[in-house]
Amino acid sequence: MAKIRKILVANRGEIAVRVMRTCKELGIATVAVYSEADRSALHVRTADQAFLVGPPPSRESYLVQERILEAAKKAGADAIHPGYGFLSENASFVRACEKAGITFIGPPASAMDAMGEKTRARQNMIKAGVPVVPGTAEPIATVEEARAYAEKIGVPVMLKAAGGGGGKGMRKVERMEDFESSWRAAKSEAMNAFGNDAVYIEKYLEKPHHVEIQVFADQYGNTIHLNERECSAQRRHQKVVEETPSPILTPEMRAKMGEVAVKAAKAVGYVGAGTVEFLVDVHRNFYFLEMNTRLQVEHPVTEWVTGLDLVAWQIKVAEGEKLPYTEAPKPNGHSIEVRVYAEDPARNFMPSPGRINYLRVPGGPYLRDDSGVFPGYTVPNTYDPMISKLSVWAPTRREAIERAKRALAEYVVKGITTNVRYLKGILSHPEFVEGDYDTSFLTREHETLLGKGEDPQLTEASLLASVVYAYQRDQKKAKTLTQAPSEGGKGGISAWRLASRRGR
Numbered sequence: 254m255a256k257i258r259k260i261l262v263a264n265r266g267e268i269a270v271r272v273m274r275t276c277k278e279l280g281i282a283t284v285a286v287y288s289e290a291d292r293s294a295l296h297v298r299t300a301d302q303a304f305l306v307g308p309p310p311s312r313e314s315y316l317v318q319e320r321i322l323e324a325a326k327k328a329g330a331d332a333i334h335p336g337y338g339f340l341s342e343n344a345s346f347v348r349a350c351e352k353a354g355i356t357f358i359g360p361p362a363s364a365m366d367a368m369g370e371k372t373r374a375r376q377n378m379i380k381a382g383v384p385v386v387p388g389t390a391e392p393i394a395t396v397e398e399a400r401a402y403a404e405k406i407g408v409p410v411m412l413k414a415a416g417g418g419g420g421k422g423m424r425k426v427e428r429m430e431d432f433e434s435s436w437r438a439a440k441s442e443a444m445n446a447f448g449n450d451a452v453y454i455e456k457y458l459e460k461p462h463h464v465e466i467q468v469f470a471d472q473y474g475n476t477i478h479l480n481e482r483e484c485s486a487q488r489r490h491q492k493v494v495e496e497t498p499s500p501i502l503t504p505e506m507r508a509k510m511g512e513v514a515v516k517a518a519k520a521v522g523y524v525g526a527g528t529v530e531f532l533v534d535v536h537r538n539f540y541f542l543e544m545n546t547r548l549q550v551e552h553p554v555t556e557w558v559t560g561l562d563l564v565a566w567q568i569k570v571a572e573g574e575k576l577p578y579t580e581a582p583k584p585n586g587h588s589i590e591v592r593v594y595a596e597d598p599a600r601n602f603m604p605s606p607g608r609i610n611y612l613r614v615p616g617g618p619y620l621r622d623d624s625g626v627f628p629g630y631t632v633p634n635t636y637d638p639m640i641s642k643l644s645v646w647a648p649t650r651r652e653a654i655e656r657a658k659r660a661l662a663e664y665v666v667k668g669i670t671t672n673v674r675y676l677k678g679i680l681s682h683p684e685f686v687e688g689d690y691d692t693s694f695l696t697r698e699h700e701t702l703l704g705k706g707e708d709p710q711l712t713e714a715s716l717l718a719s720v721v722y723a724y725q726r727d728q729k730k731a732k733t734l735t736q737a738p739s740e741g742g743k744g745g746i747s748a749w750r751l752a753s754r755r756g757r
């Protein structure tokens with residue numbers, strides 16, 4: 254296979270920028286696509302070339318296969334990197350790229366087909382000897398059959414849409430009296446979300462952990478894993494904090510889960526970067542949940558502890574190179590990532606788009622900020638409001654937590670509301686620090702987490718940053734800020750108010 258010379262990145266925001274960074278290091282030219290809402294976006298400024306692909310809604314721009322392929326042809330790109338989301342797990346797009354003679358940097362369409370539908374994936378995994386959550390391998394035709402099955406395995410059970418994941422069309426049934434109404438609810442939600450009302454049943458697992466294994470395969474059948482990521486800190490099926498190694502995994506479990514993940518990938522002829530998601534129950538049994546056939550948001554933590562550039566590996570695999578390893582590298586140290594969102598945790602995490610008037614990004618040792626924004630940028634309301642991913646490395650988990658907290662304390666974003674304080678709350682929560690938090694953690698501790706996050710010492714750092722900001726904005730105002738603000742007085746900045754509230 255030939256060397257790739259020019260890559261079109263069919264995405265936006267931080268992931269588009271992240272992919273382009275590696276391209277630059279490899280001497281590969283970069284092409285951006287953008288919607289009308291993204292004319293001044295960072296990924297457009299980062300690329301060597303950029304093509305407008307349509308109006309703001311992604312259905313009319315980033316998701317329009319023909320427009321993306323047209324841009325790739327015009328630019329003379331020999332490959333397309335899809336990032337995550339958008340067209341990254343779209344088998345028909347992979348086939349369209351193939352037809353156009355453009356390399357899709359990702360798995361073959363057949364592997365996406367094998368994993369896309371939940372019941373199909375379960376059947377494939379059962380055949381391969383991969384443990385799946387106990388339940389049916391096929392959708393259930395009638396409510397009578399479904400009820401009989403639920404009675405056989407016993408409540409609680411989980412009704413799940415066969416058509417797709419992400420928690421849509423999912424219903425927990427705790428009492429048989431509720432079975433029929435839950436069944437109907439799951440079916441109609443599944444129809445709305447996936448245009449497919451097929452539903453199947455699983456035994457409900459109490460307080461599971463979400464642990465996923467990064468896998469990698471080349472075009473010659475060599476398949477390895479790159480250890481796990483602990484992703485149990487989620488709310489509404491959105492990951493908020495990810496880390497590796499998982500604080501609940503023993504080396505034996507890591508080896509076993511890695512082996513099973515490799516088996517899963519091999520069973521579907523996987524190529525490139527993929528992630529096998531598992532639920533881990535209270536007895537530390539693990540079960541296949543789904544496979545994500547793309548590079549994931551949280552890949553940086555894996556890069557930190559393996560020392561690898563996963564995007565570079567994706568490109569090399571697409572070029573036909575062999576994997577440089579034959580087995581998993583031992584994890585080195587610990588890494589934590591937090592997702593910084595333009596949203597307001599106090600207002601039910603409502604997105605908070607708008608202009609970033611001031612931005613101070615943390616710095617210092619072993620820290621990385623994968624951002625899609627810059628000072629003066631207006632966060633549009635059209636897309637996912639994640640503005641950056643902050644990740645850190647340290648020799649131990651404790652040190653990684655302290656480093657992440659220190660880094661968050663340096664983060665200053667003015668003009669929009671962010672979840673930075675909320676993230677500090679998570680990292681300071683005893684359950685998180687202890688390391689045995691499950692997927693119920695963020696919902697269960699919601700109230701506590703809203704009020705937390707202000708470590709007095711760390712507040713000093715953000716205080717200082719705010720003073721610098723104020724100084725830059727207006728020297729005169731900065732002077733008054735060096736004196737304690739009068740009670741109830743206006744004109745103080747939020748960090749001052751927080752600082753004075755602390756003392757009460």
Ligand code: MV4
Nearest residue numbers: 386411418419420455456457458463487490692
């Ligand atoms: C489950 C479960 C408990 N038992 N299945 C949520 C999204 C989806 N992809 C699978 N999910 C779950 N499936 C059984 N049989 C609990 C969840 C779940 C969850 C899983 C992973 C991460 C976060 C979660 C939050 C709530 C529920």
